[in-house]
Amino acid sequence: xxxxxxxxxxxxxxxxxxxxxxxxxxxxxxxxxxxxxxxxxxxxxxxxxxxxxxxxxxxxxxxxxxxxxxxxxxxxxxxxxxxxxxxxxxxxxxxxxxxxxxxxxxxxxxxxxxxxxxxxxxxxxxxxxxxxxxxxxxxxxxxxxxxxxxxxxxxxxxxxxxxxxxxxxxxxxxxxxxxxxxxxxxxxxxxxxxxxxxxxxxxxxxxxxxxxxxxxxxxxxxxxxxxxxxxxxxxxxxxxxxxxxxxxxxxxxxxxxxxxxxxxxxxxxxxxxxxxxxxxxxxxxxxxxxxxxxxxxxxxxxxxxxxxxxxxxxxxxxxxxxxxxxxxxxxxxxxxxxxxxxxxxxxxxxxxxxxxxxxxxxxxxxxxxxxxxxxxxxxxxxxxxxxxxxxxxxxxxxxxxxxxxxxxxxxxxxxxxxxxxxxxxxxxxxxxxxxxxxxxxxxxxxxxxxxxxxxxxxxxxxxxxxxxxxxxxxxxxxxxxxxxxxxxxxxxxxxxxxxxxxxxxxxxxxxxxxxxxxxxxxxxxxxxxxxxxxxxxxxxxxxxxxxxxxxxxxxxxxxxxxxxxxxxxxxxxxxxxxxxxxxxxxx
Amino acid sequence: xxxxxxxxxxxxxxxxxxxxxxxxxxxxxxxxxxxxxxxxxxxxxxxxxxxxxxxxxxxxxxxxxxxxxxxxxxxxxxxxxxxxxxxxxxxxxxxxxxxxxxxxxxxxxxxxxxxxxxxxxxxxxxxxxxxxxxxxxxxxxxxxxxxxxxxxxxxxxxxxxxxxxx
Numbered sequence: 001x002x003x004x005x006x007x008x009x010x011x012x013x014x015x016x017x018x019x020x021x022x023x024x025x026x027x028x029x030x031x032x033x034x035x036x037x038x039x040x041x042x043x044x045x046x047x048x049x050x051x052x053x054x055x056x057x058x059x060x061x062x063x064x065x066x067x068x069x070x071x072x073x074x075x076x077x078x079x080x081x082x083x084x085x086x087x088x089x090x091x092x093x094x095x096x097x098x099x100x101x102x103x104x105x106x107x108x109x110x111x112x113x114x115x116x117x118x119x120x121x122x123x124x125x126x127x128x129x130x131x132x133x134x135x136x137x138x139x140x141x142x143x144x145x146x147x148x149x150x151x152x153x154x155x156x157x158x159x160x161x162x163x164x165x166x167x168x169x170x171x172x173x174x175x176x177x178x179x180x181x182x183x184x185x186x187x188x189x190x191x192x193x194x195x196x197x198x199x200x201x202x203x204x205x206x207x208x209x210x211x212x213x214x215x216x217x218x219x220x221x222x223x224x225x226x227x228x229x230x231x232x233x234x235x236x237x238x239x240x241x242x243x244x245x246x247x248x249x250x251x252x253x254x255x256x257x258x259x260x261x262x263x264x265x266x267x268x269x270x271x272x273x274x275x276x277x278x279x280x281x282x283x284x285x286x287x288x289x290x291x292x293x294x295x296x297x298x299x300x301x302x303x304x305x306x307x308x309x310x311x312x313x314x315x316x317x318x319x320x321x322x323x324x325x326x327x328x329x330x331x332x333x334x335x336x337x338x339x340x341x342x343x344x345x346x347x348x349x350x351x352x353x354x355x356x357x358x359x360x361x362x363x364x365x366x367x368x369x370x371x372x373x374x375x376x377x378x379x380x381x382x383x384x385x386x387x388x389x390x391x392x393x394x395x396x397x398x399x400x401x402x403x404x405x406x407x408x409x410x411x412x413x414x415x416x417x418x419x420x421x422x423x424x425x426x427x428x429x430x431x432x433x434x435x436x437x438x439x440x441x442x443x444x445x446x447x448x449x450x451x452x453x454x455x456x457x458x459x460x461x462x463x464x465x466x467x468x469x470x471x472x473x474x475x476x477x478x479x480x481x482x483x484x485x486x487x488x489x490x491x492x493x494x495x496x497x498x499x500x501x502x503x504x505x506x507x508x509x510x511x512x513x514x515x516x517x518x519x520x521x522x523x524x525x526x527x528x529x530x531x532x533x534x535x536x537x538x539x540x541x542x543x544x545x546x547x548x549x550x551x552x553x554x555x556x557x558x559x560x561x562x563x564x565x566x567x568x569x570x571x572x573x574x575x576x577x578x579x580x581x582x583x584x585x586x587x
Numbered sequence: 588x589x590x591x592x593x594x595x596x597x598x599x600x601x602x603x604x605x606x607x608x609x610x611x612x613x614x615x616x617x618x619x620x621x622x623x624x625x626x627x628x629x630x631x632x633x634x635x636x637x638x639x640x641x642x643x644x645x646x647x648x649x650x651x652x653x654x655x656x657x658x659x660x661x662x663x664x665x666x667x668x669x670x671x672x673x674x675x676x677x678x679x680x681x682x683x684x685x686x687x688x689x690x691x692x693x694x695x696x697x698x699x700x701x702x703x704x705x706x707x708x709x710x711x712x713x714x715x716x717x718x719x720x721x722x723x724x725x726x727x728x729x730x731x732x733x734x735x736x737x738x739x740x741x742x743x744x745x746x747x748x749x750x751x752x753x
Contacts, residue, residue, distance in 0.1 A: 192659060
C-alpha cells in the first residue's frame with residue numbers, strides 16, 4: 001500500500017526533481033558553472049602565481065610606474081615597522097653604502113668650494129689674489145692650498161677615535177691632502193699626555209685635558225667612558241664643534257657597544273666608525289662666514305664713521321677759519337701777505353710784509369677768535385702807501401692833536417679842526433719828511449691861542465661893556481671895563497705877532513624895548529663906540545669888527561643883572577688868525 | 588689589524604730604550620722620557636701570519652716602583668721587564684717591580700729581558716738569580732741591544748701569548 005504523498009509515477013520522479021532543482025538553484029548553478037569555466041580558462045594555482053609573479057612585476061615595472069606607486073605605501077610601512085622592531089638590521093644593511101656616500105659628498109663639496117674660490121680669484125686681479133699666486137709660484141704649493149691657508153677660518157684636519165683604557169687607536173680620519181701620520185703612536189702619546197696632565201694636576205679622569213693649542217692647531221678632546229674623540233683643528237675652532245664631537249662620540253658608543261665590550265686590540269670593527277668621524281672633518285673658509293655680524297664691530301664701524309665725519313667737519317671749519325683769517329690779514333692796511341701755508345698738524349705759516357705802523361697780525365687773528373698758538377708769522381718791514389697807514393705815519397710824525405681830522409687825497413694830507421699856534425708853526429715842517437706825503441694842507445685848521453694865552457683870551461671874552469637904556473655913551477664903569485680889555489688885547493696882540501694877529505668881534509645888543517630898527521642901529525652904535533675906544537687905546541683897528549644884533553639873539557642874564565640889563569651891552573670875543581702880510585691893508 | 592699595548596718597565600739605565608731603538612718605529616724623541624715619563628714606539632710582528640701592532644710604552648724608571656707612573660700601565664696587554672745583566676740589583680729587586688705592575692694591570696703575559704748579554708765579562712747574574720726568576724709565570728730571554736740577540740724572540744713570544752690570551 002502507498003501513502004497519499006507518494007509520487008504518482010516513479011518514472012516521472014527524476015525529471016520532476018530536475019525541474020524543481022532548476023527552479024530553486026538553477027541561476028546560481030549556472031553562475032558557478034560560468035565562474036568555474038573562467039577559472040579553468042585562467043589556469044592558475046598559487047604555485048603558478050609564484051611562478052609568474054616576478055615576470056609580472058618586471059613587466060609591470062617596465063611598462064609604467066603604477067606598480068611602484070601601488071607598492072610604495074606598503075613598503076614604507078614595512079620598513080618603518082622593521083626599523084622600530086630592530087634598528088640595527090637596517091643600520092647594518094645601509095652602513096656600507098652610507099659611509100662612502102657621505103665621504104664622497106663631503107669631498108665633492110670641499111673640492112667644489114676650493115674650485116669656486118680658485119675660479120673667483122683667478123678672475124680677479126685683487127692684490128691679495130696676486131700675492132697668493134706669487135706665493136704659490138714661489139713655494140710650489142698648489143694655489144687652492146695657499147688660498148686655503150690664508151682664507152681659512154678653521155679646518156678639522158684629523159679625528160682620532162681612541163680606546164680610553166689602552167690608548168690604542170680605534171679609527172682615524174684625516175683631511176684628504178694630509179700625509180698620514182703615525183696615528184697609532186700619536187693616539188698613545190695623547191693618552192699618555194692626558195694621563196700625565198691628570199696625574200700632575202690631580203684632575204679626575206673625566207675632567208682631564210680637554211683642549212690644547214699648538215701653534216695654529218688646537219686639539220679638542222672629548223672623553224667618553226669607552227673611548228675618546230680627539231679632533232685636530234687648524235684655525236679658530238667654533239664652540240659648536242665641541243657639541244658635534246660629543247654627539248659623534250655618543251653615537252659611536254651607542255652603535256659600537258658590542259665591539260667595545262669585547263675589544264681585545266682588534267680595531268677592525270671600528271672601521272665602520274670612520275664615516276661618522278669623517279662627518280666631523282670640516283673646512284670653514286672666510287667666504288663661508290655668515291653675513292650677519294655681531295653688534296660690536298658694527299658699533300665700532302659706526303663710531304669710526306662718526307669720528308671721520310666729525311674730523312671732516314672740523315677740518316672744513318678750520319679751513320674756513322683759516323681762509324677768513326688770511327683774508328682779514330690781507331685786508332689789513334700795511335700788511336701784505338705773500339705766502340700762507342697750512343701744515344697738517346695745525347701749524348700755520350704766514351709770510352709777508354708789514355709796515356711798522358700796521359696792526360699786529362697776531363692781534364688781528366685773536367680778534368677773529370683764531371687760536372694763534374700754532375701760528376708762525378714771518379714779517380719783513382716795509383713802508384706802506386695805504387692811506388690809513390700814511391695818515392698814522394703823519395699823526396705820529398707831526399704829533400697831531402686828537403681832535404684834528406686828517407684826510408689823504410693823492411699825496412696831500414688835509415687837516416680839519418682847530419690847533420694852537422705852536423703846533424701850526426711846527427706841523428708843516430714836521431710833515432715834510434713823512435713818506436707818502438708831499439704837502440700838509442692846514443688851511444682848514446682854525447688857529448687857537450697857545451695854552452698859556454688862553455686864560456687871557458677867556459678874560460677878554462668874559463668882559464661885558466654895559467650901557468644905560470637907550471644910550472650908546474660909555475659910563476665911567478664901562479670905560480674902565482674897556483680899558484682893561486684893551487690892555488689884555490694889546491698883550492695878546494704882542495704875543496702872537498708877527499705871524500699871527502688877533503681879531504676881536506664886538507657884538508652890540510639892546511633890551512627888547514623899542515622898535516627893531518632903533519634897536520639895530522643902537523646896538524651897532526654901541527659896538528662902534530667900544531671899538532673907537534679900543535682903537536684909541538692901541539688895539540689895531542683892523543682887528544676890530546663891530547656889529548649890532550639888536551634885541552635878537554639875546555644873551556642869558558649874567559650874574560647880578562636882569563635880562564634887559566645884560567643885553568644893554570657890547571660883548572667881546574677875541575680870536576687869532578694869520579697876520580695880513582706887509583704891504584697889504586693898513587695895519 | 589690587532590693592536591696591543593705593551594709596557595716596558597725596569598730600573599734606571601737597564602737599557603730599555605736601547606733595547607727597542609733598533610727594532611721599532613719611533614716618532615718621539617727620548618726627551619719625552621724625562622719630561623712626560625713615557626715614550627711610545629711601535630713594533631710590528633706577525634703571529635700566525637697575522638700582523639700584530641705592539642704599541643710599546645717605554646716607562647721611565649729611575650728607582651723602581653716608587654716613581655712608576657701607574658696610570659701609564661692601565662690597559663696594558665703585556666709587560667716587558669728589562670734587567671741589566673751587569674747590575675745584579677736590577678734583577679733581585681724585580682719582584683718589587685712586578686708587584687707594583689700586577690697591582691695595576693693584573694695578570695698579563697710578561698717577559699723578562701736580561702739585557703746587555705754582549706757584556707759577558709761584566710755579567711753579574713748568577714745561576715741562582717735566574718732560577719729565582721723561574722718561580723714566576725713569565726718568560727725570561729737573554730737579550731743584547733747591541734747584537735740584537737733575543738730581542739725579536741722576546742717580542743714575538745709576548746705577541747703570541749697576548750693574542751692567545753684574548
